[in-house]
Amino acid sequence: MGVMSSCEKASTSPLDLGTKTVSDESGSVSIDVALLERAGSESELKFTLKAVGTDEMDKLALDVVTDEMFLIEGGSQWSGFVPPRQPQSHRVVVKPVDNANDPRVRITLSRFHDSEVLFWREIHFTPEGALIPE
16 A cells, blocks of 8 residues: 655646637637646646537647746647547646746647637746646
């Protein structure tokens, strides 16, 4: 029988950072953003894209830009289609650089063909990697 030491984080469920629905002439998609704090000062961000209705939107591009943070896992970009009833997800793991002042992640969802921004969000962290609530 294992005993957790005080320095280990208990497993937690992801923190819902909100859902936003975006639309253009081709259709609508909702984007869910969730965060899961991991060991050390790492945070896992998960993005879930779901088609709203029965139309598939034009190809989308999701960009994850870090400031004063390392991208530990995942890719900084995802692009593709979001078919009805087939949610698409993307995840990244980030960690503040040493001596960070204002570590943050900027998320942009745009149309692939003309780069029109449909969604933009900035998530701030403490230098120790904790989420700063909006």
